Amino acid sequence: MATHKTSSTRVNVAIASPTDVKAERDAVPHVFNRWNETHNEAFLHPKMWEAASVPTLGDHPQHLLNPRLIDESELLLAILWSKLGTPTPTASSGTVEEIREFIAKKGPARVMVYFCTRNLPYNIDPAELSRLKEFKAQMQSQGVYHEYDTIEEFERDLYYHLDAKVQDLLAGKLPLPIPPEEKPKLTQDKKHPDPRLNQPIDFGTTLKEISNSFSKRMSQFNAIDGFSNDKFYALGAHVYASAASCLDRFLALSAAGMSEQNRAPLERISIRLKRLAATLPDPDAPFPKYWNDGCEISEALSAHVAYLEKWGK
Numbered sequence: 001m002a003t004h005k006t007s008s009t010r011v012n013v014a015i016a017s018p019t020d021v022k023a024e025r026d027a028v029p030h031v032f033n034r035w036n037e038t039h040n041e042a043f044l045h046p047k048m049w050e051a052a053s054v055p056t057l058g059d060h061p062q063h064l065l066n067p068r069l070i071d072e073s074e075l076l077l078a079i080l081w082s083k084l085g086t087p088t089p090t091a092s093s094g095t096v097e098e099i100r101e102f103i104a105k106k107g108p109a110r111v112m113v114y115f116c117t118r119n120l121p122y123n124i125d126p127a128e129l130s131r132l133k134e135f136k137a138q139m140q141s142q143g144v145y146h147e148y149d150t151i152e153e154f155e156r157d158l159y160y161h162l163d164a165k166v167q168d169l170l171a172g173k174l175p176l177p178i179p180p181e182e183k184p185k186l187t188q189d190k191k192h193p194d195p196r197l198n199q200p201i202d203f204g205t206t207l208k209e210i211s212n213s214f215s216k217r218m219s220q221f222n223a224i225d226g227f228s229n230d231k232f233y234a235l236g237a238h239v240y241a242s243a244a245s246c247l248d249r250f251l252a253l254s255a256a257g258m259s260e261q262n263r264a265p266l267e268r269i270s271i272r273l274k275r276l277a278a279t280l281p282d283p284d285a286p287f288p289k290y291w292n293d294g295c296e297i298s299e300a301l302s303a304h305v306a307y308l309e310k311w312g313k
Contacts, residue, residue, distance in 0.1 A: 009042040011166060014073035016098040018085035021116065023151050028077070031155050035162050042166050047073050069098060074110065074169060076102040077158070081116035082124055084131045092131060108253045109174045112161060113145040114154065175252065197234055201242035207250060207266075211298075211305040214243045218298050221291065232287045237277040240294055244273035247301075265304050272297050 015028055025048065032044040047069050070076070078099050085093030091100060102111055115136060120129070139145045146161070148154045168174050203213035217239055247270040251263065276297070281290055 009170060010045060011042045011075060011169065012045050012047050012073040014047045014069040014076040014098065014102065015079070016069070016076060016095045016102075017079040018081075018083045018093065018095055020082050020121075021079045024079045024081075024114075024116070024154055027151055027155050028158075031158050031162075035159055039166075041170060044162065044166070046077075070102050070105060073102075074106070075165060076106070076111045078111065078113045079116070079154075080114070080132065080136075081118070082120045082132070083128045084135055092135065096135060105177070107174065107177050110165075110169070112158075112165065113139050114158070115145055115147050116149070116154070117147050118149050197238045200245055201239065203243055203246040205246075205250065205254065207305050207308065210243065210246045210250065211301045214239075214246075215298050215302055218291075218295050233280050233290060236287075236290055236294060237280055240273045240277040240297075243298075243301075244270045244277065247273070262304075262308060265300075269297055269301050269304070 013032070015025060017025060028046050028048075032046055036043055076099065078095060080095065085095045088094055088097050091097035099111060099113070136145070146157060148157055165174075201217070203210045203217075221236070221239070247266060251266060251270070273294075276290075276293055
């Protein structure tokens with residue numbers, strides 16, 4: 001007799017895809033069922049348009065469907081193979097719109113994108129394939145996606161990826177983005193007299209971009225105008241805080257698949273940068289020591305990025 005398993009958390013997973021991956025969509029509930037049978041910490045439930053769509057008038061079907069799929073889901077699984085799908089009024093396809101809207105509302109770290117690499121259909125539309133390749137390039141620049149060939153590979157990989165993703169979700173490692181209206185605004189009295197210090201430096205979104213831009217800024221710092229240790233300290237602190245902010249953004253949004261062993265050094269580097277930015281020495285203290293400390297951290301970041309490029313995540 002089958003026993004009823006109770007779990008503390010229901011995790012809805014929105015399934016986004018065009019119509020050419022029916023086999024994968026049919027496989028998703030079976031993978032979820034197998035996962036649920038061997039895990040007690042959560043119960044996974046797929047949210048699919050087949051079940052979410054109801055006859056409704058008043059807007060484009062995709063816009064009516066999005067709230068039921070996106071707002072009610074904690075994770076999103078997107079699957080693509082030979083086509084991108086039908087364009088909507090606001091996106092290149094319904095699948096793209098679902099991914100974009102989910103990232104905006106729930107954050108990219110909650111999105112899992114799978115691209116099938118098996119042989120394409122003989123009647124593939126070249127224009128459709130071009131759109132798909134362009135979107136795949138966008139996903140590659142924004143984060144990590146996964147490729148698979150067979151349905152068996154898809155089922156196997158999805159099962160193990162769910163282990164890591166759900167664990168991070170339940171541990172609070174996938175926080176929701178702060179809505180723009182709730183983000184603290186910089187008041188006039190808090191602005192620094194040097195306008196360069198009122199706008200965080202964007203060192204990039206990937207680890208390599210952050211590391212290279214931070215290192216370049218450290219090398220170029222001597223060329224920055226300034227006449228006192230105090231001004232140099234303020235500029236230095238601004239560079240350190242900006243680098244830490246970019247690292248934190250990467251860890252929150254793009255490091256979902258990174259192992260704890262490789263993630264921990266990045267978290268420590270961010271903490272060191274924030275401590276250095278928050279603890280300014282006496283204005284009369286020699287500035288080189290403060291800058292040399294930052295250079296050491298920059299070198300540590302570059303070394304870790306080189307290690308990750310060689311050995312992977």
